[in-house]
Amino acid sequence: MQTQLPTIALAMGDPAGVSPELTAKLLANDEVRAAARFVVFGDRRILDDGARIAGVTPDIAVVAPGASYDATAKPVLIDLAHLAPQDVKRGEATPEGGAFALENFRQALLMANEGRADAVCFTPFNKKAMRYVYPGYDDEIRFAADVTGFKGAAREFNVLDNLWNCRVTSHIPLSEVAAALSVEGILAELELAERCMRESGIEKPRIAVAGLNPHAGDGGNFGQEEIDIIEPAVKLAILKGFNASGPYPADTVYVRARNGEFDGVLTMYHDQGQIAMKLMGFDRGVTMMGGFPFPICTPAHGTAYDIAGRGIANLGASKAAVLLAARMAARNLAAKNK
Known part of the structure; x- marks a missing residue:
């Protein structure tokens, strides 16, 4: 058929x-x-x-x-x-x-x-x-x-090839991030991330959870959020059957992810993962808005006013966005037609 x-x-x-x-x-x-x-x-x-x-x-x-x-x-x-x-x-x-x-x-x-x-x-x-x-x-x-x-x-995800970047907080001031974290909130973002990643074709997503503080808090020396909030959320996710682990130091977790150890990383705030993802593949990155009844995708880069009209815009990220949306939509259609 x-x-x-x-x-x-x-x-x-x-x-x-x-x-x-x-x-x-x-x-x-x-x-x-x-x-x-x-x-x-x-x-x-x-x-x-x-x-x-x-x-x-x-x-x-x-x-x-x-x-x-x-x-x-x-x-x-x-x-x-x-x-x-x-x-x-x-x-x-x-x-x-x-x-x-x-x-x-x-x-x-x-x-x-x-x-x-x-x-x-x-x-x-x-x-x-x-x-x-x-x-x-x-x-x-x-x-x-x-x-x-x-x-x-609903939440924004950044996708680079087969690596997903997810986040607990997004467009809020950095000064408000710690207060916005909760066990329930992190668990909810893990659940949404896993669902979207499955829709993209990753059957059992391996999701690494980043810490908030330097060195993931260093056992409480640099903050308590990892001990009081992030680690309990990861443990609950594991009990629910998610393939989650962490919290890991944010400055090394993307090295491990890039090397194939994880399918996705859940970060605590916007730039914590955005910088790493754009550095690894600015011309290929996709922003995917998950949680809606249908996928919404766009290239992760902006309007590039500085090169507009010159005919040199790189198609890579736009093409990747469309192909990701098509893949997710096709899987959703197949599931409905079973």
């Missing part, structure tokens, strides 16, 4: 950066097109400009909003016709660019939330531009929850 290809709703990102050319490169890539069916939200003029910059000619169908289409033959662009190229200020965050990206993302999320797409992907956004038109825009998770009405727990 032929495997059913998932449908991915792809939102064009910030038009002033490398998003238009990356979107065009994705749609022209044979491996990407073979992995899923694509419905793209954006503006044909912006995509055409991106294709010109990238030097590609993607074979797509273009339809107006509300028109019928068939995404099985070739990718489909829903042309929202909401931004002219002459209104794009390349390399600059603007309200026009933010409105463009926000509407594309909104439409992609609604499509998946209504069950008409199996995953959502987007090329890089610029948060400053999006806050111009959506002042409450904290991050993509908050916006996705606002649009879809999702009330559950």
Whole structure:
């Protein structure tokens, strides 16, 4: 029996950066097109400009909003016709660019939330531009929850090849991290991480848990969080059947993970793992938003305003994001069809 290809709703990102050319490169890539069916939200003029910059000619169908289409033959662009190229200020965050990206993302999320797409992907956004038109825009998770009405727990994961980076706290001040840690919170993040990693194809994820303090507290010399909170959470996770271990010093755990000892690392705060992951593979890293009823993936890098329009944007991370979303969506489809 032929495997059913998932449908991915792809939102064009910030038009002033490398998003238009990356979107065009994705749609022209044979491996990407073979992995899923694509419905793209954006503006044909912006995509055409991106294709010109990238030097590609993607074979797509273009339809107006509300028109019928068939995404099985070739990718489909829903042309929202909401931004002219002459209104794009390349390399600059603007309200026009933010409105463009926000509407594309909104439409992609609604499509998946209504069950008409199996995953959502987007090329890089610029948060400053999006806050111009959506002042409450904290991050993509908050916006996705606002649009879809999702009330559950969701979290950002960073994925580099087959290595996952997970975190207990995310976009909060460093001064608030210790107070935000709890046994229950760490255990919940381990559970979510394991579920998402399983959906990606890792059958029994080996998850290392990082300590908060230098040398994982050094037996209490540099803090009590490892003894009072992190280690009890790991022990509970093991009792629940998770393949978890730690806490480990954060400055060495990624060396072990990179060498294949672990499938993922759960860190206590944002930069604790982000720095290591981006240093190991900035051009290949993926940000995956887990916990929603469908995967949401994007390249881990930003809009790269400094190289926009030069045709040199690296496709690696965007391609990896789409392929991860396709793989997770395909497994979810297979599970539903059993």
